[in-house]
Amino acid sequence: MLTASICTIGDEILIGQIVDTNKSYISSALNTAGIKVISHLTTGDDENSIESTINSALSSSDIVIATGGLGPTKDDITKRVLAKISGNSEMFYDSKQLEIIKSICLKREVLLSDLNKDQALVPVNCTVFQNSFGTAPAMKFIIGDKLLYSLPGVPYEMQHLIELVIKDIETLGRCEKIIHHSFNSYGIPESELAQKLSEWEDNLPKGFKLAYLPNPAKGVKLRLSVYDGEELSNKETIKGLFNELKGILGNSLYGEGEDTLESVVSKALAERGETLSVAESCTGGNIGRIFTSIPGSSSLFKGGITAYDNSAKTDILGVDPGIIEKFGAVSEECVVAMAISVKKMFKTDWSISTSGIAGPDGGTDEKPLGTLWIAVSGPNVLVTKKSVYFGDRERNITRFSSGAVDFLRKTMGVELNFINV
Numbered sequence: 001m002l003t004a005s006i007c008t009i010g011d012e013i014l015i016g017q018i019v020d021t022n023k024s025y026i027s028s029a030l031n032t033a034g035i036k037v038i039s040h041l042t043t044g045d046d047e048n049s050i051e052s053t054i055n056s057a058l059s060s061s062d063i064v065i066a067t068g069g070l071g072p073t074k075d076d077i078t079k080r081v082l083a084k085i086s087g088n089s090e091m092f093y094d095s096k097q098l099e100i101i102k103s104i105c106l107k108r109e110v111l112l113s114d115l116n117k118d119q120a121l122v123p124v125n126c127t128v129f130q131n132s133f134g135t136a137p138a139m140k141f142i143i144g145d146k147l148l149y150s151l152p153g154v155p156y157e158m159q160h161l162i163e164l165v166i167k168d169i170e171t172l173g174r175c176e177k178i179i180h181h182s183f184n185s186y187g188i189p190e191s192e193l194a195q196k197l198s199e200w201e202d203n204l205p206k207g208f209k210l211a212y213l214p215n216p217a218k219g220v221k222l223r224l225s226v227y228d229g230e231e232l233s234n235k236e237t238i239k240g241l242f243n244e245l246k247g248i249l250g251n252s253l254y255g256e257g258e259d260t261l262e263s264v265v266s267k268a269l270a271e272r273g274e275t276l277s278v279a280e281s282c283t284g285g286n287i288g289r290i291f292t293s294i295p296g297s298s299s300l301f302k303g304g305i306t307a308y309d310n311s312a313k314t315d316i317l318g319v320d321p322g323i324i325e326k327f328g329a330v331s332e333e334c335v336v337a338m339a340i341s342v343k344k345m346f347k348t349d350w351s352i353s354t355s356g357i358a359g360p361d362g363g364t365d366e367k368p369l370g371t372l373w374i375a376v377s378g379p380n381v382l383v384t385k386k387s388v389y390f391g392d393r394e395r396n397i398t399r400f401s402s403g404a405v406d407f408l409r410k411t412m413g414v415e416l417n418f419i420n421v
Contacts, residue, residue, distance in 0.1 A: 001176050001227060002169070004030050005039040005057035009068035009078055010153060014044050022067045022158055033166045034175035035063065036227060045069060050081045058146045063169065065162075068153030070136035072115040079139075082150055083123040086141045090124045093117075097130050097137045104135060129164045133157045140168065179226050179234050183245060183416075184255040186219030186406045193220055196248055205237055216391075216398045218260055219406075246416070253416045254409060261405040262290045268414040269300040274349035276408075278304035279317055279342035281329065282356035282372065286401045302346040307338065317341040330355050330367050332384045335375035343377045350378045350412070352404050358396040370396055374404045376411045383411055 006023050013020045020042065027037045038061060043053040050069070057064040069078030083089045098120035105112045119135040122128055129138035134157040141148040149165050151158045169175065185193065190212050194201075201210050204224075213221040224241065226234050246253055255264045269276060278287045288304035291297055305316055310329050313319040319337040327333045338353035356372035363369030370389040375382070385407050389399045 002035045002062045002172070002174050003038045003060075004035050004063040004065060005041060005061040006037060007041040007043065007053055007057055007064060007066040008153070009043055009045065009050055009066060011044045011075070013042055013068075021155055022153065025155070025159060026065055026067070026162055029162050029166055030065075031178050031180065033170060034178050035169065036178065045075045045077060047077055047081055050078060051085060054081070054085060054148065058143055058148065061146070063147045063149070065149045065151065065165065067151045067158055070119075070150065070152050072119055072135070078150060079122070082126075082139065082141060082148070085148070086123060086125050086143060088123060088125045091121045092124050093120050094122050094128045094130070094137060095120075097122075097128065097135075100130060100132055101135045129161055129168075131157055131161060133160050138165065140165075176227065177234075179238070180223055181238050182213075182221050182223045182257050183242065183253055184219060184221050184257075184259055185249055185252045186254055186261060186402065187252050188220070188249070190214045190220050193222075193249075197222075197245075200244060200248060204241070208237075208241075216395055217402050219254075219402070251410055251415050254406070254414070255416055260290075261402055261409060263294060264414060264416075265405060265409050265412070266291065266294050266297060266300060268409075268412060269350070270296070272349075275300050275302050275346075276350045276352070277302050277342045277346035277348040278351065279338040279353040280304060280306050281308055281313070281338075281354055282358050283354045283397055283401045283404065284308060286397055287352060287354065287404055290401060290405070302348050305342055305345070313338065317345075328367070330357055330371055330373055332373055332375070332386065335373045336382065336384060339375035339377040339382070350376065350408065352376055352408050354400060354404050356396075356400055358400065359393045372400045372403060374407050376408050378411060381411060383407075 006026050008020050008022055012018050023040045030037050041053050041057055043049045054064060054066060069076045101116055101120055102112055105116055116135060122137065122139055127140040131137045131152060134152055134154060136152045138161040139150045151161050194212060204210060207226050209225045211223040213223060224238060254261060280287055285306040291301045307313040307317050310324050313329065314321050317338050318341050319334060323333045323337055335353045335355050339351045342353065343351035353375045354372065357363050357367060357369055359369045368388060372387045372389065375384045387403055389396050391399065
C-alpha cells in the first residue's frame with residue numbers, strides 16, 4: 001500500500017495565526033483514494049527546517065505532499081528548497097501558468113510585476129500542474145523512487161489542485177481500497193466503553209483497527225478502519241461487526257459517520273410526521289439552536305421558550321410559583337411543569353425541558369454544580385431524568401443539551417437498526 005506524509009510550511013501556522021485545515025482535507029482525499037497517511041508535519045519558513053522536514057518525510061513515505069511557501073514574497077522560499085532537494089536549481093518560466101497570471105492581473109486591474117511573473121518560475125526537473133485559481137502552480141518531483149508534490153497553501157487553490165495530484169498518483173496503479181466506518185455512541189464514558197468492548201476489540205478480524213474519538217456534544221465515535229483492499233468482503237464484515245456491537249451497547253449506539261443526536265431525532269420526527277418544542281433554562285436556547293441548524297427543521301421544530309429567570313418560568317410558561325418555592329427551579333417538579341406547558345403552547349407531539357446548574361456558581365450540597373433535570377413529554381408519555389456532570393460552564397451547557405436530546409431519542413425509541421456501508 002502506498003504511504004504518504006503531509007508537510008505544511010509557514011510560520012503563521014506555528015505561531016497559531018491561522019488554523020491549518022489543509023492537512024485534514026488532503027488526508028481525507030488521500031484515504032478516499034486508497035493511500036495511507038502516516039504522518040503530519042509542520043515547519044516554519046526556514047530553509048534548513050524545510051529541507052530536513054521534507055527529506056525526513058521522503059525517507060519514511062512513498063509520497064510527500066507539501067503545502068505553502070509558494071507566494072511572491074521573500075519569506076516564501078519553498079520553491080528554492082525543493083529545487084535543491086531535487087538536485088537541480090535551474091529554473092524556467094512555465095508558459096501556461098504565466099498566461100494564467102497575466103489573465104488574473106488583467107481582471108484585477110493590477111500591473112504584471114516581476115514578483116507576479118516569477119510565480120510562473122519553476123525548477124526545470126519538475127512536472128507542473130497549472131493553477132487556474134491562483135498564481136502559484138503545483139509541482140511534482142521524482143526523488144529516487146519517491147514522489148514529492150508541492151501545492152499552494154491557500155485552501156481553495158489547494159483543494160482544486162489536490163484532485164489533479166490524486167489522479168496523477170492513481171496512474172501508478174498501486175492504490176488500494178481503504179475503509180473507515182464510524183458508529184456513534186452516547187451515554188457511556190470512553191473508559192467504560194473501552195472496558196465493555198475490550199474482548200470484542202481483541203477479536204476483531206485481521207487488518208481491522210478500532211479508534212475511540214470522544215466529543216462532549218456527540219458522545220464517543222467508534223471508528224473501524226481496514227486497509228486490506230477487499231472492499232466488498234470488508235463491507236460485509238463491518239455489517240456483522242455492527243450486529244455484535246449493538247448486542248453489547250444496545251441503544252447507546254445512535255448513528256453512523258457524521259450523524260448527530262439532533263440529526264437522527266429530526267429524521268425520526270420527520271418520518272413520523274411529529275413535531276417538537278423546547279423549554280430551556282440552563283441550556284439557554286442551545287437545544288433550539290442545534291435543532292434549527294438542521295436544514296428543513298421548520299417542518300418539525302415549532303419553537304421554544306428560554307425561561308432562564310424564574311419569573312419567565314412562572315409568567316410565560318405558567319409554572320406554579322409554589323413549585324419553585326417548595327422544590328426549587330432545578331427540580332423534577334419544575335421541569336415537568338415546563339415540558340407540559342411548552343407542549344401545549346406550541347401544540348407539538350413532543351417537548352423537552354431543562355433546568356440545571358451550569359456553573360461556575362450556584363451549586364449546593366443537595367444540588368451540586370453540574371446538576372441537570374430533564375423532562376420529556378410526548379404522546380401518552382411523561383418522563384424525567386436527573387444527571388450530574390463535571391466541567392466548566394461552556395462544557396456543561398454542551399453536555400446538558402446533548403443529554404437532553406439523547407433522552408428524547410431514547411424516549412421516542414429511536415435506535416440504529418441498519419448501517420450504511
